Amino acid sequence: MTAQGIYINVSRRNDDLPEMIEDYSEKFNLSKADTVAEILRAYPKLIAYKHRVLEQESRSFGRLFSNAV
Template sequence: MRKQGIWLNISSRNDDLSQLIEEYSEQFNLSKADTVAEILRAYPKLLAYKHRVMEQESRSFGRIFSNAV
């Protein structure tokens, strides 16, 4: 049985990504494939966190200027 694989082709305009993956894989002490998998798994959590922070900032911004009129 053959292993399935996904190839990541990085264009020349994004050539810094290969260096970033290398740095993160050393930092996480993981293979490059596992590093990319960890980043992809963390991405939805990052988006949810960003959304919560933006909502909190919007609420606090509204409180600051609610008495301005």
């Protein structure tokens, strides 16, 4: 059985990514592959959280100015 692999080709405009992955790997104490996997798994949760926060802020902002006019 052969090992499966995914390779990331980084363009010049994203040349900071290898260093960022290395930094997060050290911070999380994970391999580079596990670090990328953690980030990808956390991304949908981050986006959902961002939408909830924006909704909450928008509702608060609406209440703040509901008596205006």
